[in-house]
Amino acid sequence: MQFRTIEWTGDALLLLNQRLLPGRETVRRYSGAEGVAGAIRTMVVRGAPAIGVAAAFGLVLAVQSANRKDRPWRRAFGAAAEMLGGTRPTAVNLFWAIERMRKTASALPDDPAKAARRLEREAVAILEEDLEANRAMGAHGAKLLPANASVLTHCNAGALATAGYGTALGVIRAAVAAGKKIHVYVDETRPLLQGARLTAWELSKDKIQCTLITDNMAAKLLGDGKIDAAIVGADRIARNGDVANKIGTYGVAVLCRVHKVPFYVAAPRSTIDPAIRSGKEIPIEERDGREVTHLMGRRVAPAGVRVYNPSFDVTPARYVSAIVTEKGVLTPPLARGIRALFR
Amino acid sequence: MQFRTIEWTGDALLLLNQRLLPGRETVRRYSGAEGVAGAIRTMVVRGAPAIGVAAAFGLVLAVQSANRKDRPWRRAFGAAAEMLGGTRPTAVNLFWAIERMRKTASALPDDPAKAARRLEREAVAILEEDLEANRAMGAHGAKLLPANASVLTHCNAGALATAGYGTALGVIRAAVAAGKKIHVYVDETRPLLQGARLTAWELSKDKIQCTLITDNMAAKLLGDGKIDAAIVGADRIARNGDVANKIGTYGVAVLCRVHKVPFYVAAPRSTIDPAIRSGKEIPIEERDGREVTHLMGRRVAPAGVRVYNPSFDVTPARYVSAIVTEKGVLTPPLARGIRALFR
Numbered sequence: 001m002q003f004r005t006i007e008w009t010g011d012a013l014l015l016l017n018q019r020l021l022p023g024r025e026t027v028r029r030y031s032g033a034e035g036v037a038g039a040i041r042t043m044v045v046r047g048a049p050a051i052g053v054a055a056a057f058g059l060v061l062a063v064q065s066a067n068r069k070d071r072p073w074r075r076a077f078g079a080a081a082e083m084l085g086g087t088r089p090t091a092v093n094l095f096w097a098i099e100r101m102r103k104t105a106s107a108l109p110d111d112p113a114k115a116a117r118r119l120e121r122e123a124v125a126i127l128e129e130d131l132e133a134n135r136a137m138g139a140h141g142a143k144l145l146p147a148n149a150s151v152l153t154h155c156n157a158g159a160l161a162t163a164g165y166g167t168a169l170g171v172i173r174a175a176v177a178a179g180k181k182i183h184v185y186v187d188e189t190r191p192l193l194q195g196a197r198l199t200a201w202e203l204s205k206d207k208i209q210c211t212l213i214t215d216n217m218a219a220k221l222l223g224d225g226k227i228d229a230a231i232v233g234a235d236r237i238a239r240n241g242d243v244a245n246k247i248g249t250y251g252v253a254v255l256c257r258v259h260k261v262p263f264y265v266a267a268p269r270s271t272i273d274p275a276i277r278s279g280k281e282i283p284i285e286e287r288d289g290r291e292v293t294h295l296m297g298r299r300v301a302p303a304g305v306r307v308y309n310p311s312f313d314v315t316p317a318r319y320v321s322a323i324v325t326e327k328g329v330l331t332p333p334l335a336r337g338i339r340a341l342f343r
Numbered sequence: 344m345q346f347r348t349i350e351w352t353g354d355a356l357l358l359l360n361q362r363l364l365p366g367r368e369t370v371r372r373y374s375g376a377e378g379v380a381g382a383i384r385t386m387v388v389r390g391a392p393a394i395g396v397a398a399a400f401g402l403v404l405a406v407q408s409a410n411r412k413d414r415p416w417r418r419a420f421g422a423a424a425e426m427l428g429g430t431r432p433t434a435v436n437l438f439w440a441i442e443r444m445r446k447t448a449s450a451l452p453d454d455p456a457k458a459a460r461r462l463e464r465e466a467v468a469i470l471e472e473d474l475e476a477n478r479a480m481g482a483h484g485a486k487l488l489p490a491n492a493s494v495l496t497h498c499n500a501g502a503l504a505t506a507g508y509g510t511a512l513g514v515i516r517a518a519v520a521a522g523k524k525i526h527v528y529v530d531e532t533r534p535l536l537q538g539a540r541l542t543a544w545e546l547s548k549d550k551i552q553c554t555l556i557t558d559n560m561a562a563k564l565l566g567d568g569k570i571d572a573a574i575v576g577a578d579r580i581a582r583n584g585d586v587a588n589k590i591g592t593y594g595v596a597v598l599c600r601v602h603k604v605p606f607y608v609a610a611p612r613s614t615i616d617p618a619i620r621s622g623k624e625i626p627i628e629e630r631d632g633r634e635v636t637h638l639m640g641r642r643v644a645p646a647g648v649r650v651y652n653p654s655f656d657v658t659p660a661r662y663v664s665a666i667v668t669e670k671g672v673l674t675p676p677l678a679r680g681i682r683a684l685f686r
Contacts, residue, residue: 193644211649217656247557305555306554
């Protein structure tokens with residue numbers, strides 16, 4: 001990797017500012033939980049695994065700050081957990097990471113210095129396990145891709161969406177590393193263009209062949225027989241295998257089915273929400289309509305136009321050919337594989 | 344209509360500059376064929392019927408200019424026909440209009456003033472017939488839409504794409520005029536955003552309820568059962584009913600089929616190319632990759648990234664529920680209806 005999405009210094013969190021990519025590569029430094037919450041909300045950092053990792057460090061920063069001011073660390077932790085949990089509703093990794101940190105905290109003695117150190121170790125573990133999970137997903141998933149393949153991806157499920165290496169792009173990286181000839185078609189992914197800005201940038205850095213398209217071109221490529229597989233990440237997966245992911249994913253999945261092209265999802269176990277029966281229960285974030293009506297800060301649609309701007313959609317399990325996890329590849333029936341994963 | 348897409352003054356063609364909408368409503372004046380060709384190429388005027396009308400007047404301007412300079416009008420006409428025919432390859436209305444003008448020209452005496460007057464009358468007839476065809480399509484097509492309907496549309500097949508009133512939007516206008524409650528979901532239509540910039544603007548002017556979405560949101564709306572019908576225009580229809588239209592149309596059609604939602608095409612007879620057996624023979628324009636990599640003149644994708652930018656796709660006839668023409672509604676088998684139309 002020629003860049004670090006998330007870096008921990010011991011008393012600050014460094015985040016590559018993804019709002020400014022690919023034009024400018026700048027790193028922002030956060031020394032408090034409020035800053036980290038803002039970074040998640042405004043998408044300085046984004047991607048389900050990455051925001052889980054960032055939130056974990058946000059909690060560490062909250063406790064470190066409380067200690068410096070001689071304030072009770074448990075109260076600071078609780079307040080930060082609530083604030084961080086309120087930033088974005090769909091990706092479950094955020095809640096999973098906060099919950100894991102909360103469990104660690106509840107077992108700790110009151111000693112503030114010890115608590116801070118132990119929580120820091122836990123956050124570092126979350127980061128390192130995510131990296132490891134991505135490498136494992138890569139190894140498992142690479143086998144799914146043909147030796148010579150054009151692969152469609154949507155949004156960014158890469159190193160930038162995780163602690164590093166990536167979920168869907170991790171699978172692609174592993175396939176390329178294994179000597180496969182992979183050409184990636186990158187959906188630009190409106191409205192925030194994570195495909196054009198982030199995925200194309202990541203792949204170019206790694207010299208992985210790619211072609212950028214607008215989202216509405218994927219159907220033509222599928223119809224023309226130019227796509228061998230699609231692979232995307234996930235923000236939350238329900239117990240039955242329904243997948244919430246960036247808006248547009250559902251359309252890709254349906255179009256893959258119609259054109260008999262496999263549609264794969266790569267996500268760590270932490271993205272699966274065993275508490276949720278189906279995708280119907282996944283809260284879908286709606287964001288400001290200005291993301292659609294404005295480009296580069298300038299209005300492109302008529303003033304006052306109504307906008308619908310859901311950030312995610314849900315792909316029913318029946319459209320998912322397989323879910324690549326760090327524990328192996330789950331194939332239909334996905335519900336059974338998910339049950340086994342949580343046994 | 345509170346605006347004129349195309350206006351003829353007798354010695355100049357006035358075009359509403361669609362590149363600047365909705366931010367600025369400016370009219371450009373053209374007094375020569377070169378200017379009109381440039382306007383078509385750069386999409387000051389766009390939409391299959393509109394570019395046909397514009398090209399017809401471009402030929403009139405070429406003859407008028409030749410007459411002013413005492414040059415042979417037939418040579419000027421031929422050169423202008425070639426130039427105008429080379430502007431954009433997909434929409435057949437362009438070639439249809441040029442061919443109709445050429446037939447008129449070939450039957451004319453050499454007298455330059457008489458020729459100019461007769462060609463002007465023909466161009467005006469093309470414009471007026473297009474307007475009339477749109478009104479007729481509206482009357483025929485309005486019956487297809489339920490009394491209370493959410494209708495998805497892609498790109499701009501409105502007054503701005505025609506001499507006025509519109510094809511797909513003409514059908515919506517007629518349904519609204521007939522007292523139906525229509526809510527239009529407008530695909531923004533990347534890369535050039537004809538939906539966000541033009542369709543939303545047109546509908547807002549006419550106070551027709553609409554909601555703007557990014558192209559990749561249509562699948563979610565269809566999956567959520569929020570769309571009752573889709574209607575689009577066309578750039579060229581083959582003899583078998585295959586429809587070339589703005590990139591993204593094919594995806595909309597397939598998604599409509601999967602979700603059991605009717606997918607309608609509205610287009611005048613001049614958009615049907617009886618010389619072409621199937622959509623495979625329709626030339627698909629590819630435009631500059633900068634349309635995808637740059638927004639408002641600023642680069643959003645990494646430098647040097649490869650881009651695929653086809654402006655159109657082809658929807659096979661089997662996905663088309665009906666074609667609304669000025670002569671009536673063609674239902675499957677479309678090939679039979681088209682045959683009857685040209686008998």
